[in-house]
Amino acid sequence: MAKVVAVTGNEAVANALRQVNPDVSSAYPITPATDIMQRFTSFVSNGKVKTEMILVESEHSAMSGCIGASAAGGRVMTATSSQGLALMWEELFIASGTRLPIVMALVNRALSAPLNIHGDHSDGMGARDCGWIQLWSENAQEAYDNTIQAFRIAEHMDVRLPVMVCMDGFIISHSIERMEYLEDEAIKNFVGEFQQTNPLLDLEHPVSYGPLILPDYYMEYRKAHAEVMAQAPKVVLDIAKDFEKISGRKYGLFESYRLDDAEIGIVILNSAAGTTKDAIDLFREKGIKAGLLKPRLYRPFPYEEVGDALKHLKAVCVLDRADAFGGSYGPLFIDIASSLYPYKDKPVLINKIYGLGGRDYLPGHAELVLNELAEILRTGKVKTFKEYIGVRE
Amino acid sequence: MKLKKWKELTPGAVCTKAGSALEFKTGSWRAFRPRWIEENCIQCLFCWAYCPDMAVKVKDGKMEGFYYDYCKGCGICALECPGKKGKKAIVMEEEGK
Amino acid sequence: MATPLTLKELSKKEGLLTSGHRMCAGCGAPIIVKMVLMASDYPIVAANATGCLEVSTCISDYTAWKIPWIHNAFENAAATISGVETMYRSLKKQGKIDKEIKFIAFGGDGGTYDIGFQSLSGAMERGHDMLYVCYDNGAYMNTGIQRSSATPFGADTTTCPAGSVIPGKTQQRKNLTKIMAAHDIPYAAQASPSHWMDLVKKVKKALDIKGPKFMNILSPCNRGWRSRTDDAIMLSRLGVETCYWPLYEIEDGATKVTFKPKEKKPLVDFLKPQGRFKHLFAPENENMLKQFQAAVDKEWASLLKASGTE
Numbered sequence: 001m002a003k004v005v006a007v008t009g010n011e012a013v014a015n016a017l018r019q020v021n022p023d024v025s026s027a028y029p030i031t032p033a034t035d036i037m038q039r040f041t042s043f044v045s046n047g048k049v050k051t052e053m054i055l056v057e058s059e060h061s062a063m064s065g066c067i068g069a070s071a072a073g074g075r076v077m078t079a080t081s082s083q084g085l086a087l088m089w090e091e092l093f094i095a096s097g098t099r100l101p102i103v104m105a106l107v108n109r110a111l112s113a114p115l116n117i118h119g120d121h122s123d124g125m126g127a128r129d130c131g132w133i134q135l136w137s138e139n140a141q142e143a144y145d146n147t148i149q150a151f152r153i154a155e156h157m158d159v160r161l162p163v164m165v166c167m168d169g170f171i172i173s174h175s176i177e178r179m180e181y182l183e184d185e186a187i188k189n190f191v192g193e194f195q196q197t198n199p200l201l202d203l204e205h206p207v208s209y210g211p212l213i214l215p216d217y218y219m220e221y222r223k224a225h226a227e228v229m230a231q232a233p234k235v236v237l238d239i240a241k242d243f244e245k246i247s248g249r250k251y252g253l254f255e256s257y258r259l260d261d262a263e264i265g266i267v268i269l270n271s272a273a274g275t276t277k278d279a280i281d282l283f284r285e286k287g288i289k290a291g292l293l294k295p296r297l298y299r300p301f302p303y304e305e306v307g308d309a310l311k312h313l314k315a316v317c318v319l320d321r322a323d324a325f326g327g328s329y330g331p332l333f334i335d336i337a338s339s340l341y342p343y344k345d346k347p348v349l350i351n352k353i354y355g356l357g358g359r360d361y362l363p364g365h366a367e368l369v370l371n372e373l374a375e376i377l378r379t380g381k382v383k384t385f386k387e388y389i390g391v392r393e
Numbered sequence: 394m395k396l397k398k399w400k401e402l403t404p405g406a407v408c409t410k411a412g413s414a415l416e417f418k419t420g421s422w423r424a425f426r427p428r429w430i431e432e433n434c435i436q437c438l439f440c441w442a443y444c445p446d447m448a449v450k451v452k453d454g455k456m457e458g459f460y461y462d463y464c465k466g467c468g469i470c471a472l473e474c475p476g477k478k479g480k481k482a483i484v485m486e487e488e489g490k
Numbered sequence: 491m492a493t494p495l496t497l498k499e500l501s502k503k504e505g506l507l508t509s510g511h512r513m514c515a516g517c518g519a520p521i522i523v524k525m526v527l528m529a530s531d532y533p534i535v536a537a538n539a540t541g542c543l544e545v546s547t548c549i550s551d552y553t554a555w556k557i558p559w560i561h562n563a564f565e566n567a568a569a570t571i572s573g574v575e576t577m578y579r580s581l582k583k584q585g586k587i588d589k590e591i592k593f594i595a596f597g598g599d600g601g602t603y604d605i606g607f608q609s610l611s612g613a614m615e616r617g618h619d620m621l622y623v624c625y626d627n628g629a630y631m632n633t634g635i636q637r638s639s640a641t642p643f644g645a646d647t648t649t650c651p652a653g654s655v656i657p658g659k660t661q662q663r664k665n666l667t668k669i670m671a672a673h674d675i676p677y678a679a680q681a682s683p684s685h686w687m688d689l690v691k692k693v694k695k696a697l698d699i700k701g702p703k704f705m706n707i708l709s710p711c712n713r714g715w716r717s718r719t720d721d722a723i724m725l726s727r728l729g730v731e732t733c734y735w736p737l738y739e740i741e742d743g744a745t746k747v748t749f750k751p752k753e754k755k756p757l758v759d760f761l762k763p764q765g766r767f768k769h770l771f772a773p774e775n776e777n778m779l780k781q782f783q784a785a786v787d788k789e790w791a792s793l794l795k796a797s798g799t800e
Contacts, residue, residue, distance in 0.1 A: 023580040026573055052580040054572055057612030061569035064562055064609065068537065068573025071560050074581060076573075090563055099405035160404060198407045200558040200574055201587060203533050208408035208553035210538075210561030212545045220399035221406055227399070414510030414547065414554035422515060438497035442686050443723045445520040447509045454498035463509035467516030468720030485720075 002180040002247075009140040009172035012179055013079070013105050013165075014039035016147040018049055019187035022103075023074035023194065026054040026065030030084040031117045032169040033107035037079055059084035063091035063102075070100040071209050073199025075151065075191075077102065081169055082109035082123045089127065095162045096131030097225065098209060099197075101154035102162040104132075105147060108270065108321075109169035110357040118358020119169035121269060121322040124298075125331040131225055133163040133232050134299040136269045138255075141179040143167040145249060146296075148182075151191045152239045158231045160197060166298075168271040170358060186246050229300040236297050253302040255294040256309055258284060262291025264373035265310065265347070267336050268319040269295055272354070272361040276319075279366035283374075290370055295332070307339035313347040315376040317369050321355045329386055348376055351386040359390050419446065423466035425485040429458050434482035440470035492531050492694075495687060500528050504556070511554035512546040516719035518709035518726065519543045519625045521683045523596065526623055526707075527557070529693035532592040535559070535574055539567035539601030542632040542711075543625060565605040567595040568613035568622055575618045592697050593620040598709075599640035600630040603666050614673045614702040621696050621703045624666070627711035635714040639664040642734075643785065644778045645766045647714070652769040657778060662785050670704040671740040677703040679739035679748075684727035688737055688748055695739075708735040716765020725763060732760040733790040738797065745796035754790070757783045 007015075014036045017025075027037045043049045054065045062078050070076040080088070085106060095102055108124050110116040124134065133153060137143040143165060150163040167173060198207045213221060233253055240251035257277050259265060266276050273294040283290040293309055295301070310316055318337075320330025328334070333351040340346040352369060355361040368389065376382055403409055436456055441449040448464035450457045471483040493499050506527040513520050519542060527534060535558045538544040544561045547554040562570040575593045582588070595613075597606050602624040610622060629647050630636040637647040637659055644658045652658040671678040676699050681689040689707065696703040708729050710722040717725060729735035730749060734757060737749040758779065761767040770779050 023584070024573065024577050026569075026576070050580065050584060052576045052583070054576050054616065056569060056572070057608060057615075061566060061572075061609045061612055064566035064569035065573035065576070067562050068560060068570035068575075069577040069580075070573075072535075072574040072577035072581075074577045076577075091566075094562060097405065098407070197404070198409060200535050200560055201578055201581065201591065203535075203558065203589065203591070205409070206411040206556055206558045208411070208548045208555050208559045208561075209405070210544075211406055211408055211548040211550055211553065213406055213550060216396055217402070217550055220397070220402055223399040224402055224404070228404075408548060408551055408553040410551065411553065412508040412556045414552045415508050417510040417512070417552050419510060419512065436498075438501055441501055442497050442525070443521060443683070445513060445515075445517050445524075445722070446511070447505050447507065447520075447524065451501045454501055460509060465515035466719075467722075468718075469516055469723055472720040473723050 002182055004178065004180050006176050006178055007140060008035070008174050008176055009143050009167050010035035010107070010174065011039060012140040012144040013147050013167070015181060016144045017077055018043045019184050020148060020151055020191050021049050021188070022051050022077045024052050024054065024069040024076050025078055026056055026062050026069060026076070027078045028056050028059045028062045028080070028084060030059065030081050032109060032173045033079045033081040033084070033105065035173070036105055036107070059087040060091060063088040063095060066102045067091065067095050067098065067100055070102050071098065072201050073196040075194040077104065079105035079107065081107045082111055085123045085127055086111060092127055092130040092132060097221070099160045100162055101160055103147070103150045103154055104162065104164045106164045106166045107169045107173045108166050116357040119171045120356045120358065124164070124166045125322040128299050128331065131161065131229070132299065133161050135163065135165050136296060136298050137165060137167040137172070138270055138273050138294060139172055140177045143172060144179060144181070145243065145247065145251065148187055148190065149239050149243050149251070152242070153232070153235055155195065156235045156239070157195070159228060159235050161228060161232065166270065171271045182247055190242070190246055232300050233297060233302050251296065253297045253305055255296060257292040257294065259291035259293055259309060261289055263289040263314045264370065264377055265291040265293060265313045265316045266319060266366070266369060267293045267295070267316060267332065269298070269321065269332060272319065272321065275361055275363055276366040279363050279370055282367070283370050288370070288374055301335045303339040306336065307342065310336070310340060311343045311346055315373045316347040317350045317352055317373055319369065320351060320353050323353050323356070348382060350382060353388045354390055361390065365390055418462045419465055420462045423464060423488045425466040425468060426461065426488045427459055427464065427466070427468070427470055427483045428486050430482050430484065433477045433480045435475065435477055437475060439473050439475065440483060443469050443473050445469065495690060503528055506556045507547070508554045508556060510552065512549065513542060514713055516712050516722050517542070518627065518683060518711060518722045521722065522625050522707050522709055525683060525686055525689050526594065526693050529690040530592060530697055532590060532697055534592050534594055537562065537567045537571035537574060537595045539597035539606055540564040541598035541601050543596055543598065545632060564601050566609045567597045567601060567606060569609040571595040571620050572613045572616065572618045575620050595620060595622045597622070597624055598631065599624060599626040599628060599638050603640045603664055604638050611673065614670060614675050614704065618702055619700050621705065624706045625709040626706055627709040627714060629714050631711050631714045640666065643782045644770050646769060647766070657769055657775055667704070667706045674743065675702045675704060677739065677741050680706045680735060680737055682708045682726040682730050682735055682737060684723045685730060685737060685749055692739060714766065717763055721763060725760070728755065728760040731755045732757045732786065734760050734786050736790055736793050738793055745793060747793055747797040747799055750799065757786050
């Protein structure tokens with residue numbers, strides 16, 4: 001019996017983690033992810049989970065502890081944001097390179113400097129090449145659902161990679177929304193028993209983790225990692241099918257909203273997609289064929305599928321909640337452009353940077369973008385290929 | 394030794410063969426080699442205890458010689474050897490002589 | 491069943507660090523690891539900070555370790571073993587493991603005194619049941635002999651070279667053993683491979699204690715110390731006999747000197763065979779030798795006092 005509640009994103013994720021009931025968690029607080037671990041540790045202190053906590057002294061140690069625990073042979077999770085993710089940067093690569101199925105909730109927050117504790121995607125985008133699987137979530141329900149599925153994806157024998165589940169800091173993590181919890185038993189059965197691979201605690205088969213690899217082999221290891229990443233989308237879809245059986249909710253590699261016959265479209269991640277969908281509906285009522293694509297599996301990026309879904313549109317605006325400095329386009333834009341590259345006939349692509357450091361993204365902004373796209377459709381002319389919106393000029 | 398292809402590698406570069414370093418013979422590093430002089434040996438086993446390369450052969454608690462496949466010729470064993478009546482039980486000699 | 495403490499009996503145990511590792515000829519570190527592992531009657535799982543020991547014992551498919559072992563990064567051997575130890579406790583609580591396993595983290599002075607300090611302090615403070623063994627060779631040797639906070643006063647390293655204006659390292663060594671003891675851990679000790687029985691006894695004692703333990707072990711490096719390939723044990727012995735590297739333990743806050751040299755040798759006996767101190771013997775650096783000796787004497791006197799063995 002699903003339980004309908006009004007909770008924050010953090011509370012939803014904390015409960016997902018409670019239901020998964022990992023063996024160890026090694027974590028350090030940082031706004032706005034702190035609440036996940038605060039709620040989780042109250043589960044620990046009250047015997048609601050079997051998880052042993054390591055309250056480490058920094059995020060770098062948080063991921064180090066996760067790596068040690070995961071290599072030892074058990075289910076491990078943690079949560080962080082922004083500077084915390086940045087501090088554990090080298091460990092992210094080590095976790096994925098060592099093929100450890102760690103799950104991490106990433107509550108998206110802007111990177112310093114300037115110091116900002118509010119939501120944007122610079123943290124997750126900064127870590128997009130670290131070899132982790134990345135799932136992005138629009139709201140508390142998706143964050144909850146993705147967190148649960150993340151364990152199955154990470155631990156799948158064709159994958160064995162760490163997974164980070166993203167949700168917008170404050171906007172989702174701290175706002176109360178309606179969502180549904182699944183039953184404890186259903187989640188327990190869904191994730192099942194953890195299967196060990198080369199556990200350190202197996203004394204009969206001593207293993208050595210973390211050798212020095214020289215130029216004669218490093219590239220082969222990277223190739224192997226790339227090949228495994230390529231298996232992930234299929235696994236993500238398989239797990240989504242299993243999840244649908246227990247939840248009734250469908251998940252894919254991305255969400256297509258009124259995209260099939262769309263002429264103009266927006267590509268956008270996380271919570272702002274929700275706001276944009278309302279604007280899409282408004283424009284549809286006016287007879288304008290607008291649509292939206294919201295990536296869910298961001299790494300590995302499903303280039304073929306996304307390209308296929310967007311190729312028929314005439315004009316697309318990719319909205320990035322993070323910038324890639326250096327005069328280039330935003331990170332999501334670069335991936336969308338790559339997905340459309342193989343096609344001779346493809347939509348005009350423009351890029352807008354929005355919502356940095358928790359700057360509000362309002363329906364008005366979405367309408368502005370859709371109007372501009374409609375204009376491009378009409379005239380074939382692009383005003384500018386990349387600009388910041390919602391900023392005081 | 395033939396190099397493995399990417400498909401043949403262990404996931405995450407985990408070494409699953411404990412002690413496989415034994416396949417790497419460091420004896421070729423030597424410029425000097427230790428020679429055991431049995432009559433001067435008091436079987437103190439200091440050579441075994443102090444060898445950085447586990448290259449001293451000890452069977453049933455008795456020193457029997459060296460694993461020349463691994464001995465790097467550092468000479469610690471010879472220096473530390475107490476010997477008998479001032480005569481060392483281990484001396485270092487130039488390799489290849 | 492505890493192995494009797496004779497080299498003869500210890501030699502019958504299976505060696506858990508094999509030959510074929512690529513440490514330099516005459517390196518102190520593998521001697522220390524061998525002694526630490528042979529001292530244990532418990533199964534061990536180890537973590538290792540990046541450095542000479544780690545990089546030379548596990549390359550590609552070749553591993554010299556016959557125990558489960560993990561290398562993560564440079565500064566987090568303590569945090570990594572914390573994770574392993576915690577997973578052990580979790581699985582044990584769940585009835586999935588019943589063996590008694592002990593956890594050891596190995597780190598050089600680089601990965602322990604400096605970059606690894608934070609994670610070491612955190613692990614000790616959290617009270618994990620683990621032993622941290624620092625093999626202290628007094629510099630970042632693996633990357634080419636750079637200065638660490640463990641580098642002795644006046645030493646020549648590649649980042650504090652003895653030049654015409656600055657004569658080597660200008661700071662005294664950080665007293666990490668005492669800093670660790672100040673964490674109120676049940677056991678902190680210093681040992682030397684030259685005094686193998688003292689070292690082995692300390693490891694045994696440490697492993698029998700539940701909680702965080704720390705051991706600092708002098709590890710001669712003939713490359714960085716500019717000494718001979720055969721003098722690692724001789725130099726570590728001189729380190730002890732000159733009281734540069736006193737052998738003591740602090741158990742539950744009580745200090746005990748475990749080895750008092752019959753005759754305290756002058757510090758220069760330890761310094762002279764090492765090329766990294768050569769410049770200290772120039773007449774203009776006489777004052778530095780005096781300072782160094784004074785610091786050693788002060789620490790020794792304080793240990794004797796704390797130990798009640800004046």
